[in-house]
Amino acid sequence: MKKFSILFVSLLVLVLSLNSCSKDESVDDSVSVVENGTLKVDFDGKTFVSTAVQAIVNETYISITGLRAPNGDFIQITLPTNKVGTYTWKNFSNIDEPLVLVYTPAGGANAYICVPKEVADGILNYTDTGVLTILSIDNVTKKISGTFEFTGIDFMGNNGKGETKKFTKGSFTNISFAADVVTPTPTPTSNTFSAKLDGVAFVPTNIFAILQSGRISISARKGSVETLGISLPSTIKQGTYAVDAYGMDYIFQYSKDMTATGNFTGAGSVVITSHDTAKRIIKGTFTTKYTSLFATATYTVTDGAFSVSY
Structure with a gap:
């Protein structure tokens, strides 16, 4: 359950x-x-x-x-x-x-x-x-x-x-409604996010982070739907953290598309290299493997890195 x-x-x-x-x-x-x-x-x-x-x-x-x-x-x-x-x-x-x-x-x-x-x-x-x-x-x-x-x-x-x-x-x-999603124009931002998804560079067109209800949620969207997401406690400090696929403290997410089987959750690790709570800037690296209860496909992210303000 x-x-x-x-x-x-x-x-x-x-x-x-x-x-x-x-x-x-x-x-x-x-x-x-x-x-x-x-x-x-x-x-x-x-x-x-x-x-x-x-x-x-x-x-x-x-x-x-x-x-x-x-x-x-x-x-x-x-x-x-x-x-x-x-x-x-x-x-x-x-x-x-x-x-x-x-x-x-x-x-x-x-x-x-x-x-x-x-x-x-x-x-x-x-x-x-x-x-x-x-x-x-x-x-x-x-x-x-x-x-x-x-x-x-x-x-x-x-x-x-x-x-x-x-x-x-x-x-x-x-x-x-949109009959087909249209790729939006990239929004200028100081945020950065990079990763390799199954060995291929994932290049986001929109990078967004928000502090809400005691959590920092990071969203890197490629086009209108495909998105890599990370959710972390707002109190997280510099260090290395293991991420369980079904844990609630540290969460990896991958939304491949808007179909019923297009959402995946990840297990792996995240390294917080710095977190300035005064300026609200967090930086880190991560690796993860995404799986789903409703699909047999799996996806792996390597060389993940982010630097965002929230």
Whole structure:
């Protein structure tokens, strides 16, 4: 259960990329600016309303991410088909093509994930309420609309016994989508990030770092989706640290694409060569091997290095 939960922490990498675009464009986080439609859902007696939305619709899947600023929490929806209709877990018995309905609190805290009843294994009498309806996909105006609801599980909550949260009245209305991702223009920055991914140089077009909820999250994005991410405690000091694939203190993530099987978590080591907490600059090197519960492919990073301000 722990591995299933932590896998979805890697979705934070994609949202950091989305968040970095908002930062570069100097959006006032105190104002609820909604571009390209709205995603909203009710939970905990309040309504989540997105301030930024990203959507992709291609030949094999639909992916929608709604981010709420200044909170930094987000909703992620991934559907392994691109057809109008109503979908539940019963439509996807193949674990290689899961339905993703997940809420991640600010700072990449434990996500609340919609899972099949059998995966929940009796946690808190969990009832799977997950349902996603794609109401319309307009390929002329590039707009998508639909509704959703689900009960999410935080497998590590309640002292490891599991904790649930119910999400109702979810909807996304006239969200603009990309049929194919377009590589953005690189943003000038003093941040640096380099690595070899399976022996080939990984050259990011955007390097972003943020301090949030006691963690430093580093995102190196190549194009619009492919991203290497590192998450570290904000109190980390100079030294060498072992990184477990499913640990929570030090986290490696690789998002290859926006498909249901495109996210990987890594094991390896990170060396912090310097960390100036006053100037908020951290430098280090790393090596890692990425694996996934939902894919047989593995990826290895060597010669990783970063120097970023956060």
